[in-house]
Amino acid sequence: MPKRKLDPLPSAAFNILLALADEDLHGYAIMRQVEQQTRGRVRLGPGTLYGSLRTLLEASLIEELDNSSGPEDSAERRRYYRLTSAGLKLVRSEVAGLAQTLRVARSKRILRGADV
Amino acid sequence: MSEKLYQFLLKLYPEHFRRTYGDEALRLVRDRARIEKGFLARLRLWLDLLWDLAISLPREYGNPPTTRVAAAQLVNGQRSFQLLAEPSLNPTLLCLGGMLSAALFWLCVFVVAHSGRFPALFPVSLLLQEQAQNALAQVRYPGEEESPIRGFARNLAASGSAGQSLSAGVHAYCMSAKQEIPSNSAHPLLAFHFASPGASGVALIDGKAVKIFRYEQRLSIRAHVLAGNHQFVLYLERPAENTLVSSNDDLEYCQPR
Numbered sequence: 114m115p116k117r118k119l120d121p122l123p124s125a126a127f128n129i130l131l132a133l134a135d136e137d138l139h140g141y142a143i144m145r146q147v148e149q150q151t152r153g154r155v156r157l158g159p160g161t162l163y164g165s166l167r168t169l170l171e172a173s174l175i176e177e178l179d180n181s182s183g184p185e186d187s188a189e190r191r192r193y194y195r196l197t198s199a200g201l202k203l204v205r206s207e208v209a210g211l212a213q214t215l216r217v218a219r220s221k222r223i224l225r226g227a228d229v
Numbered sequence: 230m231s232e233k234l235y236q237f238l239l240k241l242y243p244e245h246f247r248r249t250y251g252d253e254a255l256r257l258v259r260d261r262a263r264i265e266k267g268f269l270a271r272l273r274l275w276l277d278l279l280w281d282l283a284i285s286l287p288r289e290y291g292n293p294p295t296t297r298v299a300a301a302q303l304v305n306g307q308r309s310f311q312l313l314a315e316p317s318l319n320p321t322l323l324c325l326g327g328m329l330s331a332a333l334f335w336l337c338v339f340v341v342a343h344s345g346r347f348p349a350l351f352p353v354s355l356l357l358q359e360q361a362q363n364a365l366a367q368v369r370y371p372g373e374e375e376s377p378i379r380g381f382a383r384n385l386a387a388s389g390s391a392g393q394s395l396s397a398g399v400h401a402y403c404m405s406a407k408q409e410i411p412s413n414s415a416h417p418l419l420a421f422h423f424a425s426p427g428a429s430g431v432a433l434i435d436g437k438a439v440k441i442f443r444y445e446q447r448l449s450i451r452a453h454v455l456a457g458n459h460q461f462v463l464y465l466e467r468p469a470e471n472t473l474v475s476s477n478d479d480l481e482y483c484q485p486r
Contacts, residue, residue: 140253140254140257141257158277158278158281158284159254159281160246160254160281160282160284160288161281161284162257163249163253163254164285166250167246191256192253
């Protein structure tokens with residue numbers, strides 16, 4: 114069931130996986146990281162963020178950390194999330210697909226300015 | 230305030246979502262509200278939250294968690310039924326959701342209808358401004374031979390209120406203020422009356438956009454201008470038939486040189 118929800122991978126889920134690629138984050142930090150990595154184009158609201166996190170958890174693409182294993186400020190009882198190896202594999206494959214698309218776009222001279 | 234309002238809106242989500250992520254969602258809104266202060270930031274926060282609500286609510290109801298109890302299963306070879314893990318939606322909440330949707334719909338209608346007042350929210354309006362600025366760069370001004378633009382200005386100056394057909398594109402002319410005219414003056418600098426269905430475009434004074442309009446039949450241009458000559462530009466997206474124009478008494482059209 115979750116696999117079907119993630120095929121194709123929704124933009125919000127992809128951005129969350131990407132945000133978690135290099136560090137474990139809690140919900141608010143994920144939202145900020147996604148905003149930063151998309152240059153403010155994507156601001157995840159609570160419904161979208163936690164709905165996507167639930168789907169990713171069900172698909173075992175991310176895992177929730179125990180409070181004890183989270184960063185030191187986990188006294189705040191925030192839930193931290195970590196990318197699993199399956200999640201890393203999926204995000205790599207998505208990025209590879211995007212890179213291929215980008216190569217095609219470049220060869221067709223579709224991009225302009227700084228994006229070239 | 231934002232937190233309390235969102236706490237109320239959270240009740241619209243299914244119970245499983247609230248139970249698992251309600252506190253986290255509330256904390257996220259609290260964090261954002263603490264950082265994003267000021268009218269515009271708060272407006273953006275609420276637009277985000279309402280948009281998110283509209284997107285995520287149907288998904289949460291349509292995709293319940295996979296741990297949900299099966300509705301029917303075999304017990305001792307007989308099909309037996311169990312209660313669903315999710316209680317049915319409270320009718321009050323359904324009504325509330327309906328009202329909220331209607332309010333959102335009318336809010337969207339209002340904002341779109343007055344898009345000229347909220348240019349920052351409308352990239353299309355900004356695009357229109359850019360289009361006008363680009364077109365403006367191609368305008369030829371005094372010192373050159375008679376051009377359709379100057380012809381329009383002269384006709385406008387001569388007739389004042391004669392119905393004119395305006396083509397799409399830039400219409401530029403010179404106007405001279407006898408004295409300083411404040412933006413809150415009782416009479417607008419210029420008032421246009423476009424035939425139905427109205428006109429869309431941008432009005433610029435001295436290169437600065439002062440009004441973006443969409444399908445407006447009665448267009449009033451108000452701005453603070455100092456005494457002296459000013460360049461007025463009307464950029465129309467599409468032709469406007471039978472246009473009437475009137476101006477403030479303290480404003481005169483400059484004679485084409």
